Amino acid sequence: MGKLILVRHGKSIWNIENIFTGWTDIDLADQGIEEAKIAGELIRDKNIAIDICFSSYLKRAIKTASIILETANLTQIDFIKSWKLNERNYGAWQGRNKDEVRKEVGEDLFWKVRRGYSASAPALSLDDDRYPKLDPKYKKVNTSNLPLTESLKDTKQRAVEYYFEAIVPELVKGNTVLVSAHGNSIRALMTQILNIPASEISKVEVQTGVLNIYDFDSTMTLKDNYALKQKNELVL
Numbered sequence: 001m002g003k004l005i006l007v008r009h010g011k012s013i014w015n016i017e018n019i020f021t022g023w024t025d026i027d028l029a030d031q032g033i034e035e036a037k038i039a040g041e042l043i044r045d046k047n048i049a050i051d052i053c054f055s056s057y058l059k060r061a062i063k064t065a066s067i068i069l070e071t072a073n074l075t076q077i078d079f080i081k082s083w084k085l086n087e088r089n090y091g092a093w094q095g096r097n098k099d100e101v102r103k104e105v106g107e108d109l110f111w112k113v114r115r116g117y118s119a120s121a122p123a124l125s126l127d128d129d130r131y132p133k134l135d136p137k138y139k140k141v142n143t144s145n146l147p148l149t150e151s152l153k154d155t156k157q158r159a160v161e162y163y164f165e166a167i168v169p170e171l172v173k174g175n176t177v178l179v180s181a182h183g184n185s186i187r188a189l190m191t192q193i194l195n196i197p198a199s200e201i202s203k204v205e206v207q208t209g210v211l212n213i214y215d216f217d218s219t220m221t222l223k224d225n226y227a228l229k230q231k232n233e234l235v236l
Contacts, residue, residue, distance in 0.1 A: 001174060001215055001216060001217055001218070001223070002170070002171030002172060002173070002174055002175060002176070002177070002215075002216045002218075002220070003048075003171075003175075003176040003177070003213065003214070003215050003216075004167070004171060004176075004177050004179065004193075004213070004214040004216070005043075005048070005050070005176070005177065005178045005179065005211050005212070005213050005214075006179050006181070006186050006189060006190070006211075006212040006213075006214070007039055007064065007065075007068070007178065007179070007180050007181075007186075007209065007210065007211055007212065008181065008182060008183050008186050008206045008207065008208050008209070008210065009028070009032065009036075009058075009060040009061045009063075009064040009180060009181070009182060009208065009209075010028050010029075010031065010032025010033060010034070010035035010036045010039075010060070010064050010067075010208050010209045011028070011029050011031045011032035011035060011208045011209075012026045012027065012028055012029055012032055012060045013026050013027055013028070013029045014026045015029065015032070015208065016029050016031065017097075018097055018098050018099060019095060019096065019097055019098065020090045020093040020094050020095065020096055020098060020101070020121075021087060021090070021094065022087055022088060022089045022090035022091070022093070022094040023058070023086055023087060023089050023094065023130070023132055023135075024094050024095060024130065025058050025059055025060075025135075025137075026058075026059075026060060027059060027060060027063070028059075028060050028063050028064065032060065032064070032208065032209070033063075033067060035064075035208055035209025036063070036064040036067035036068050036071075036209060037067055037071050038209060039064075039068050039071075039209050039210075039211055039228075040067060040068040040069065040070065040071025040072045041071055041072075042211060042228050043068060043071075043072040043074075043211070044071060044072040044073060046228070048072075048176060049074075049176060050069070050072070050074050050077055050176050050177070050178045051077060051170070051175035051176050051177065052077055052078045052079075052080070052170055052175055052177055052178075053065050053069060053077055053078070053079045053080070053177070053178040053179075053180065054079075054080050054081070054082065054085060054166065054167060054177065054178070054179045054180070054181075055079070055080075055081050055082075055085060055179070055180040055181065056081065056082065056083065056084075056085040056086040056087070056180075056181050056182060056185065057081055057082070057083045057085075057086055057137055057138070058086055058087065058182070060182075061085070061180045061181055061182060062081065062180070064180045064209075065079065065178065065180035066079075068178065068180070069178075080166070082162055082166070083138060083141055083145075084158040084159060084161060084162035085159060085162060085179065085181040085182070085185050086181075086182065086185065087155075087181075087182035087183065087184055087185060088150045088151075088152060088154075088155040088182070088184035088185070089132070089147040089148070089149055089150040089155075090121045090149065090150075091120065091121040091122050091123045091124050091147075091148060091149025091150070092121060092122040092123065092124055092128075092149070093113075093121040093122070094124075094130055095130070098114075111202075113151075115201075115202035116151075116152065116201075116202065117151065117152050117153050117198040117201050118151050118152075118153050118198075119151055120149045120150055120151040120154070121149050122149065123148035123149040124148040124149065125148075126148075131146070131148065132146040132147070133146050145158075152184055152187065152188065152201065153198075155184050155185055155188050156188035156191065156192070159181075159185045159188040159189055160188060160189065160192045163189055163192065167179065168220065171216055171220065172218070172220060174218070183206045186206045186212070187201065187204050187206055190204055190206070190212070191204065193214055193222060193225075194222075194225070207229075210227050210228070210229050211227060211228040211229075212225070212227050213225065213226055213227065213228065
């Protein structure tokens with residue numbers, strides 16, 4: 001039986017400051033480091049033997065996974081990173097305070113972009129410093145795949161593609177897989193795994209540092225799903 005563990009990175013500095021982050025490579029806040037340690041303690045204390053780990057290219061997800069694995073004494077496992085697990089690209093809203101953006105564009109548009117499925121923030125220009133093509137970490141990624149902005153639909157397309165390309169084969173082998181990613185890339189995977197329609201996606205919330213666990217049989221039929229939040233706390 002394969003086991004998938006999805007964890008949103010611990011709180012970042014910009015999470016605490018209420019700033020749109022997207023593909024901006026912001027570090028974990030002290031609170032986020034503590035959340036990752038607690039997640040690692042849970043995995044250790046529950047004797048969950050992780051076989052392989054995946055994360056995005058962004059250091060808040062990479063550090064969360066690294067802290068979890070170190071705390072759980074699992075640093076020897078394979079650790080694979082992919083840009084396809086990155087957070088949703090929020091385009092020109094990246095680096096801006098969320099409350100200020102909401103006042104500027106109005107409640108309706110703000111929430112269509114923030115919690116909707118097809119709407120996206122204004123795109124970056126090609127010469128904007130925030131354009132991923134200008135970041136060396138994406139030099140091996142085809143330019144056509146590097147977004148100037150994204151909707152959740154766009155994010156789901158790449159995250160689910162990677163899910164079937166790299167993660168499902170591990171689950172079919174019966175492995176336990178840890179994925180450390182972001183609010184929107186995890187929402188995208190959850191909607192795929194739980195067959196949640198686009199009309200209901202706004203209701204899907206992903207908390208930082210929570211271990212969302214999915215158990216599959218050998219045919220990739222979902223048998224159980226639950227979340228571990230704190231020591232000895234099981235959330236059904």
